[in-house]
Amino acid sequence: MTVNAVKAVVFDFGGVLIDWSPEHLYRKLIPDEAERRWFLANVCTMEWVIRQDGGQPLAEGTAELIARFPEHEPLIRAFYDRWHEMIAGVHEDTIAIVEALEAADVPIFGLTNWSAETFPYAWEHFPVLRRFHDIVVSGRVKLVKPDPAIFAAMRERIEARLPGIEPDELVFIDDNLKNAQAATALGWHGVHHTGAGSTAAALRALGLPV
Structure with missing residues (x-):
């Protein structure tokens, strides 16, 4: 296999x-x-x-x-x-993971449960979000994690940029365990984020340069 x-x-x-x-x-x-x-x-x-x-x-x-x-x-x-x-700011240690992936040309995407009415504030105030190839915002698509349908919407966006990508070629990182488990159930690599150190270790175990 x-x-x-x-x-x-x-x-x-x-x-x-x-x-x-x-x-x-x-x-x-x-x-x-x-x-x-x-x-x-x-x-x-x-x-x-x-x-x-x-x-x-x-x-x-x-x-x-x-x-x-x-x-x-x-x-x-x-x-x-x-x-x-x-909002107290950003988690700089996790931003460092984003930067390491970006430096290695690993495509990064966003999948967030967020109101469509409040997301523009985050977009305006946190430039790191503009680094992402695409973002699915729950309030815009009217679906929320852990519904498999929102993961399908995310995968569709990813496939538009990376045709033929398979579920096991995707990693999803979330601080909500149920959401990470939902991704795993769909064949993705779900990572439950409890801190930047453990998340970076999980990504390295998957062969990613972080």
Whole structure:
């Protein structure tokens, strides 16, 4: 059985390249840690966020949540009104991996769960994103990871640039384990990102020059 060499690497953005976390904002708004964790686990949950990442308008998602939790209206409105305060910058150690791949002429792509309404801010403020050959943004295609359909959309974009590429010639890096596992289930090399060191080691094990 032959093993194909990796021909392209696909990166998630939030939590891998970009330091995004609701904690960055809500530490200012809810100083008490227990209260803050309750709010993010029960009100502005990731299940709610993913609906906006999948294409629901921010205003609509905000209104729906306020209807359910009217007593938390100011905190709910802050989520998207002050969304940019959830970004603390980039993860320089992971950017170094991108640069090493780029220097070796390994094609790089992006596959991110991100609202179509907020992604332009990231595009404007983080020039590293412009290095990617193509990017699939969930809010634009109205699909979200770990749905196999969004991986199919990504592969279609990659095939446009690398005709005939096979699943086992693709690596996908994500800080969400379920998303990495979804890629693996499709025959890709899914890498669960827990830090730049372990991710770089996983890529080197696949023969990539990082």
